[in-house]
Amino acid sequence: MKGFGILKGLGVTLKHLVDTYVEDIKAGRDRYYTEDGVRQRMTSDTKGIFTINYPEERLPLAEAFRYVPFLVYDEGEDGERSIRCTACGICSKVCPSQCIWIERAEDPETSKPLKTPAEFAIDIDLCMNCGFCAEYCPFDAIKMDHDFELAVYDRIDVNIHRKERLLKPASYYASIRPESYALEQKAKAEVAARKAARRGNR
């Protein structure tokens, strides 16, 4: 029968429409603007339309999610910052878009190079968020961020992130990537224990 195919198709759209409302009524107020509601709408059992109403609602970000990089510093007990970066330059060498500039600090008296950056700049207009810098950093000093809301009015000045802007505490890193942080801490503890044992043997 001519027209049957169209009717069948219209049946599918009707089902989608009904599904959405049935789900809404069933879940009541819990479906929207709640964390559980968002999570439910992300599973494969979800029915009907599952739009997330950004910015009122947000998708929970996966731990692996990566956006522009930041530098990690450890906080000492007296609030002193110790920057993990040693200015070795690996991140600026692996960067595909060459958006990282590092100026190595010098000892003011002997003018020997120090293991810390005097200046560290990332042009985030160039950054393609590939994550290579974080991947290959041997000191866990540069990591990819979760903060993706970086729209600005003046990109020329603001979109070059310099050292002060890039530095974030290790506790922040631990809060966005708890699993990787735990793994890294474990590995560090093992290395430290091995060193201590070797010293003890001697």
Next chain:
Amino acid sequence: MNDQTTVMNKNYQKILERFPHDVQVDEREGYSGLLIEANQLLSIMETLRDEYEYDFLTSVTGVDYLPDEKMEVVYHLFKSTGGSILEVKVQVPRSNPVVPSLVGLYPGASFQEREAWDLLGIRFEGHPNLTRILMWEGFAGHPLRKDWIETFFEGDVKPYEDRWPEGKVSKVETTNPYGKNITYPDGFNPETWIPDSEDLLFQGSTVVKVEQEETGIETEQLVVNLGPQHPSTHGVFRMVATLEGETVLDLEPVMGYLHRNHEKIGERNTFSMNMPYTDRLDYFCSMSNNFGYALTVEKLLGEKYQPPERAQYIRVIMAELTRILNHFMAIGFFLNDLGAYFTPALYAIKERELILDIFEAVAGSRMMCNYYRFGGVVRDLPGGIEEQIRKLVYDRLPRQTDEMDRYLVENEIVIGRSQDVGILTPEQAIAFSAVGPVLRASGVPYDIRRADPYSIYDRFDFDVAVRYHGDVYDRFLIRFDEIRQSIRILQQAIDDLPEGEILANKPAYKFRIPKGESYGRVEGPKGELGYYVVSDGTDNPWRYHVRAPSFINLTGLREMCLGEKVADLVAILGSIDIVLGEVDR
């Protein structure tokens, strides 16, 4: 491996005996294939096509060997019945690079020869329309030549020296002022320039009066530009159609609006830096793009860098998920092109979102995945993802595919618009080097996963989807078939997924890539995605070429459109499923 080599040598032997003076085996270190004298190319290629069944010329490209003062044209030949590669090369002096055109034998070479002329300045004698295809006429020089240097130049290869240890940041705009960053060819004035071949087209719609020979009646031909700004072209792509009434008499695809010279960028990068750049070719299918590039470089790196079992399975899972999401998008947007405004497209996007959630958790990004590495993948699947994939491939995706099927396939309007429209016969499809769903919808059961298996595809049980009419409707249906086959592969892969390592070597950003060349190809969602990489033993590739399926599938577009109505053009283009990031590179 050995069997293949002996078969290969036998083939070589026959060809060598046949043409003792004009054919040599390429014996450079790391190279393979045959070197042919330019003046004998046509006759030898005709013999290869007609007697040795190498009827499928997938890739044509050039390499600039500046130190040897030579230009080389590389042809990658396959049999449309399956099997491994036959590489044919022609070397010509760099000062006067002229090679006979193969368009008469393999019409599929047409766009690729134009591209080689455009980017490398190799002239193909006998090509009916040897004009620039990606760059514009006001461009000076041939950018892929090794001695061509752009106006804004930081260095031959990355990493650039001013980044460390005394890095002083500066914005690109300050060193590259607008208006001063361009050079024109001698005697070229952009203000007065009117393109001679296209002067009709730039005036918009133009009427040409033609007197019909038989009847003496005067009719009017109309030239219509569809695009570059047109929602149906999926980006900035232009079709110049000559119409008589509503019938298409001639059609010329115009592209290059999104050209960024991906290959020049790739030759400046180190090998590993290219991985995130491949994401940006076909931005729906970054996982497949990564896959092809990783395979190609692993061929150069050798046995030591073969990925471990778990990585192989993860790679296949990600590539097949990509195929499913791409085909959902293709179906949805094809319906958009037919005029079903966005409801089917959004149903398709819904399923895509669920797959992208997985990519985000696994790779860290929804579209620009950058997930594959030489010798494996970058990180293991996070906890819970396996379960999520299992639910998708066993439950949701089969169900939603059936629902899409119910929703669209029997729809009389879809059938009316697409059946018997834009037909490509099997012979034409092979001749035009069409690949992927376009080729298989024309009745040629050629799928690289079967014809020349790579990775671990020989372990899975699946059918090669094939349809026989070659019209728009079949190209639409075959995407459903392929989704179903991908789901079958995924179900097997997720069940067999072993535990273990995910990287063959220690994570490294620098590789010692041996000298040589390598052509790797995967069956991407849009067809054969090939990479041709030449290494000269340094950190950066000497040549990096992408054989883009969307680009080469457009070669047959004119043939599909001739004699059709103007309203069908959009449907035909939609059924090929192009992505401009890949067409223009």
